[in-house]
Amino acid sequence: MCGPMVSMALLGLSMFAVFFLSLLATLISHDYPYAGEWFEVKGEPGHPPPPLHEQREGAVAALWSTVAMYAALGVVSGISVCTHRVRGTL
Secondary structure (H helix, E strand, O other): OOOHHHHHHHHHHHHHHHHHHHHHHHHHHOOOOOOOOOOOOOOOOOOOOOOHHHHHHHHHHHHHHHHHHHHHHHHHHHHHHHHHHHHOOO
16 A cells, blocks of 8 residues: 555544544533534525524534544554554564
8 A cells, every 4th residue: 555654644643633523523512612613694695594503413414524534544554554563574
């Protein structure tokens, strides 16, 4: 797949991203007062604005999707690190 140092860097990056993004998604979903302040009540002309909880649900769903992608990258990177250790290149 890639070299041993790149595999370790991607593993570290994915672990950090999974931790940080899952923390952010949890804080936004629990309506933490300092996370999710960018949500504004906006609606189309002639229609009522959507509730803020619907906007939060969309953002939290997107964050969890991103966490799943980084977790998959972490699994692939972890397998690559293990492969390099077995080969003796790490």
